[in-house]
Amino acid sequence: MDPAEPDDLAATQEAVVSWYDDNARDLPWRRPGTTAWGVLVSEVMLQQTPVVRVKPAWRSWTSRWPTPADLAAAPTAEVLRAWDRLGYPRRALRLQQCARAVVERHGGIVPTDEESLLALPGVGAYTAAAVAAFAHGRRAVVLDTNVRRVLGRALEGRALPAPSLSRAEQERARTYLPDDAARSVRWNVGLMELGALVCTARAPRCPACPLVGTCAWVLAGRPADEHAHRRRTQTWHGTxxxxxxxxxxxxxxxxxxxxxxxxxxxxxxxxxxxxxxxxxxxxxxxxxxxxxxxxxxxxxxxxxxxxxx
DNA sequence: AACGCGGGGGT
DNA sequence: ACCCCAGCGTT
CATH class of the missing domain: 1.10.10 (Arc Repressor Mutant, subunit A)
Known part of the structure; x- marks a missing residue:
């Protein structure tokens, strides 16, 4: 697909956005009334932890510590206990540091601009963009593993994204981002949902995909992952x-x-x-x-x- | 750019 | 058994 072709671009955006409208999961942090802090907490928890395991933890956390000031004041030991088995407990530590930074630098209000968000502990490029978009409705290039995989397949015909994010990838993602802010949010969350539910890493359900007709990867016959030989299997036992x-x-x-x-x-x-x-x-x-x-x-x-x- | 960092569920 | 998951910070 030619990424510069305006008609294709608009059709692709519409396909994803309307698919999302019909297929969005009812996740707790997507409910109306969720605070920006609640969204930020969900994003940090979702860094390498699957949705099903984050759900109960997120409910418990946001109920116990509804604001940055609440978490900032909590005993760190309790924060780590509440993190329980979400994994990578350094994230819990950073999340509390993040809460304290929000209190000290921003008066307890989660900032809306990506630059301020990026400066917070535990908030990297993805999380800053996600919070700007999903908590504040801002236009931002949200590039997580799902979005990278979907765009890599649909636009470039690659089975899986390269191990590291390239500049070209970011530019292409920016090209496809709808101009309208509200629509860009639906596009971003729609791509993520598509990657999570249909365009999965292991066994993609291409017949159910709104982009199957134009997907470069499908049209190429779903070629194998060209980086397979470089991906290291993460050993776990005995580490x-x-x-x-x-x-x-x-x-x-x-x-x-x-x-x-x-x-x-x-x-x-x-x-x-x-x-x-x-x-x-x-x-x-x-x-x-x-x-x-x-x-x-x-x-x-x-x-x-x-x-x- | 590459590495270290948890833990569990799907295949 | 292996793979993958809404990544980040450090080297």
């Missing part, structure tokens, strides 16, 4: 991340201080016996959590004891 996760789980379930030995046992617990034992891993995991500010190490008579911050 430091798994050990860190176990330490955090142990601390979430414990009031007050926990001893060094107990935490190291937790870190090693359940490790694959067949795997090469790495005796330094438990200690390394604990040290890295302390370095990240996710765990506090006691001093003096509390030396050798640990707790959530």
């Amino acid at each position: 430091d991340r798994q050990a860190r996760g176990r330490v955090m789980a142990a601390l979430r379930g414990s009031d007050g201080w926990t001893g060094h030995d107990e935490l190291l046992r937790a870190a090693a617990d359940g490790a694959d016996p067949a795997a090469l034992p790495d005796r330094s891993q438990p200690g390394r995991a604990l040290a890295s959590l302390v370095a990240d500010g996710l765990v506090v190490a006691g001093a003096d008579d509390r030396a050798g004891w640990y707790r959530l911050p």
Whole structure:
């Protein structure tokens, strides 16, 4: 498809927007009355965590800490406990730092411009654009993994987007962004929804796609992913991340201080016996959590004891 | 540009 | 078993 052809462009926009009108999921953070802070919280939670797992956590968080000031004032240990198993708990830490920055820099009001949003802890290019668009109705280039995949297929005929976002990709996305702000929001959320429900990474449901007639990837016969050989499978069993996760789980379930030995046992617990034992891993995991500010190490008579911050 | 960072559900 | 998920910050 020629991206510069105005008729194709308008037809593509209309196809996505009207498909979204008919197929949008009823997600809690899309309901009328959701605050900008609620949208921001949802976006941070959705960074690498699937929608189904975010839903209950988001309801609990927004009910418990409805405003940035509420979260800013909360005990960090409670914030980390409430984060529970959403994964990547550094996000919870940054979200509280973000809440404090919103209070200090913006009087407790979530800013509307992408530049101010981007300056907040835990808010990167995607989240800044998403909050500007979905919380404030602004025109913004929202490029997440879903949008990149849909545009890559429909416009370029690629099975999956390249590992890193290119300038050309951003420019092309900007070209397709509707001029009207309200319509651009529906376009953005429509592309994301299309990627989540139809144009999925693994088993796309092309017959159900509003773009199937013009999709460059379909027209090319759905060629395979050209980057497949470069994608690294993320190993999980036996990794430091798994050990860190176990330490955090142990601390979430414990009031007050926990001893060094107990935490190291937790870190090693359940490790694959067949795997090469790495005796330094438990200690390394604990040290890295302390370095990240996710765990506090006691001093003096509390030396050798640990707790959530 | 590449890497580290959780955890669980779908295939 | 493997893959993927509304990415970000650091190196």
